Amino acid sequence: MSTAARRRPGRPPGEGGGARDAIATAARRQFSEQGFDGPSLRGIAAEAGVDPSLVKHHFGDKQRLFLTVVDFPVDYEVLLPRLRSGPESQIGSRLAATVVGVLGDPDTRTRFLGLLRAASSHPAAAAVLRERITDALLEPLAASLGHEEPRLRAAMVMSQVVGIAVARHIVELEPLTATESERIAGLLAPVLQHYLTGDLSGEGLRPMGSDIP
Amino acid sequence: MSTAARRRPGRPPGEGGGARDAIATAARRQFSEQGFDGPSLRGIAAEAGVDPSLVKHHFGDKQRLFLTVVDFPVDYEVLLPRLRSGPESQIGSRLAATVVGVLGDPDTRTRFLGLLRAASSHPAAAAVLRERITDALLEPLAASLGHEEPRLRAAMVMSQVVGIAVARHIVELEPLTATESERIAGLLAPVLQHYLTGDLSGEGLRPMGSDIP
Numbered sequence: 001m002s003t004a005a006r007r008r009p010g011r012p013p014g015e016g017g018g019a020r021d022a023i024a025t026a027a028r029r030q031f032s033e034q035g036f037d038g039p040s041l042r043g044i045a046a047e048a049g050v051d052p053s054l055v056k057h058h059f060g061d062k063q064r065l066f067l068t069v070v071d072f073p074v075d076y077e078v079l080l081p082r083l084r085s086g087p088e089s090q091i092g093s094r095l096a097a098t099v100v101g102v103l104g105d106p107d108t109r110t111r112f113l114g115l116l117r118a119a120s121s122h123p124a125a126a127a128v129l130r131e132r133i134t135d136a137l138l139e140p141l142a143a144s145l146g147h148e149e150p151r152l153r154a155a156m157v158m159s160q161v162v163g164i165a166v167a168r169h170i171v172e173l174e175p176l177t178a179t180e181s182e183r184i185a186g187l188l189a190p191v192l193q194h195y196l197t198g199d200l201s202g203e204g205l206r207p208m209g210s211d212i213p
Numbered sequence: 214m215s216t217a218a219r220r221r222p223g224r225p226p227g228e229g230g231g232a233r234d235a236i237a238t239a240a241r242r243q244f245s246e247q248g249f250d251g252p253s254l255r256g257i258a259a260e261a262g263v264d265p266s267l268v269k270h271h272f273g274d275k276q277r278l279f280l281t282v283v284d285f286p287v288d289y290e291v292l293l294p295r296l297r298s299g300p301e302s303q304i305g306s307r308l309a310a311t312v313v314g315v316l317g318d319p320d321t322r323t324r325f326l327g328l329l330r331a332a333s334s335h336p337a338a339a340a341v342l343r344e345r346i347t348d349a350l351l352e353p354l355a356a357s358l359g360h361e362e363p364r365l366r367a368a369m370v371m372s373q374v375v376g377i378a379v380a381r382h383i384v385e386l387e388p389l390t391a392t393e394s395e396r397i398a399g400l401l402a403p404v405l406q407h408y409l410t411g412d413l414s415g416e417g418l419r420p421m422g423s424d425i426p
Contacts, residue, residue, distance in 0.1 A: 034250075034334060035248070035250075035333055035334060037247075037248075037250065037251060038250060038334065116333075116379070117333040117334070119379075119383050119384050120248055120329075120330040120333060120383055121247060121248060121251065121330070126383065126384045126385060129384050130384060130385075130386055130387075134386060151387065151388050152388055152389075152392070152400075155380060155386045155387070155388060155389045156389075156400055158380055158384075158386055159373070159376040159377045159379070159380035159381070159386070159389070160372070160373055160376050160404075161376070162376050162379045162380055162384065163372040163373050163374070163375050163376020163377070163379065163380075164372045164376070166329070166332075166372070166375045166376065166379055167368060167371055167372035167375055167376075168372070170332050170333055170339065171332050171339045171342050171343060171371075171375065172339060172343075173343055173347060173368045173371055173372070174343075174364065174368070175364050175365055175368060176365075176368045176369075176372070179365070186413075186414070187365075187369055187413060190407065190411075191373075191404050191407065191408075194403065194404065194407075195404075198403075200400060201399070
């Protein structure tokens with residue numbers, strides 16, 4: 001087990017920081033694949049190779065364990081300025097690249113999909129998605145651009161972001177599963193650009209070469 | 214129970230067609246709220262007020278019950294021509310109105326969300342979404358318009374459709390939950406229009422009033 005390598009030398013498995021790490025790793029994997037309801041604390045303890053009492057000792061109840069291990073930590077103080085740097089006309093491209101990066105990294109993809117799967121049955125997971133991504137990142141980003149209705153813009157961005165994650169990784173829709181990440185980012189960019197900076201009156205977006213003036 | 218009204222007069226509850234209807238109603242409700250794994254055949258039988266053996270008698274195993282009651286029946290012979298009638302420049306508006314209609318009707322919303330929730334843990338539900346909506350409706354629609362890469366266009370449309378459903382009804386993102394359906398349709402229309410008919414090279418969509426030529 002890879003977690004064994006991270007235990008401090010001389011500590012028996014199942015005790016102290018090693019047990020906490022092993023429980024977190026097992027819990028993250030099980031929650032991400034099965035949502036909130038599927039895994040049991042006993043099954044997580046078994047995969048971690050520890051006594052079930054250590055799960056409660058380190059993490060309290062199931063909901064607290066879930067929120068600890070499947071939380072979505074983002075360094076907003078780095079990410080928000082990075083997204084805001086550069087021309088506003090390219091904000092959709094920068095955000096699309098970030099989204100594709102999150103979904104391309106195994107750790108952040110696992111966390112994001114785990115939250116999405118759990119959100120179906122568990123309001124706490126939906127709350128993490130709302131608070132960590134929409135409230136803390138997308139809405140401040142939209143507000144900083146100065147266009148009207150920043151909350152609605154952030155919510156529409158979030159709808160397309162969760163949609164591409166669900167379509168590609170949960171519904172496993174062809175040809176999205178076989179499409180390169182760079183292409184996905186290129187497909188998302190103009191739509192995210194529109195939601196963040198476009199005219200939301202329903203006439204604000206048009207295909208190039210269209211016959212509509 | 215409303216199902217009682219649909220039973221044939223003179224038949225005792227729990228027998229024949231009345232039992233089948235009652236089981237289907239209970240199963241649809243439980244699968245839609247809890248996904249595939251949550252409900253048990255015993256719990257569904259209990260809610261329907263029938264003996265558990267009748268569930269197997271009428272529907273076979275749990276997967277067949279799920280696919281029977283949470284299937285997504287669409288009359289493509291009516292819907293596809295209706296979407297295709299009218300100018301191509303308004304296809305996004307017509308499709309957005311259809312999407313909002315599906316999510317506004319309690320029966321179709323329950324089925325669609327039930328499939329989405331179950332897709333996380335059950336490949337058969339993901340397959341229903343792919344086959345019934347993308348393969349049978351969105352891809353033929355995209356192909357009929359004659360633009361390149363119709364499968365990719367249909368998949369991007371589906372990503373935004375599942376995304377608005379998840380964001381509004383599962384993650385329950387403000388202000389989408391409180392936004393009128395007509396407004397949601399107006400927000401989706403230009404994006405669906407772009408995915409179906411726009412330039413997918415990454416430069417095909419621009420906000421009106423933008424400084425990009």
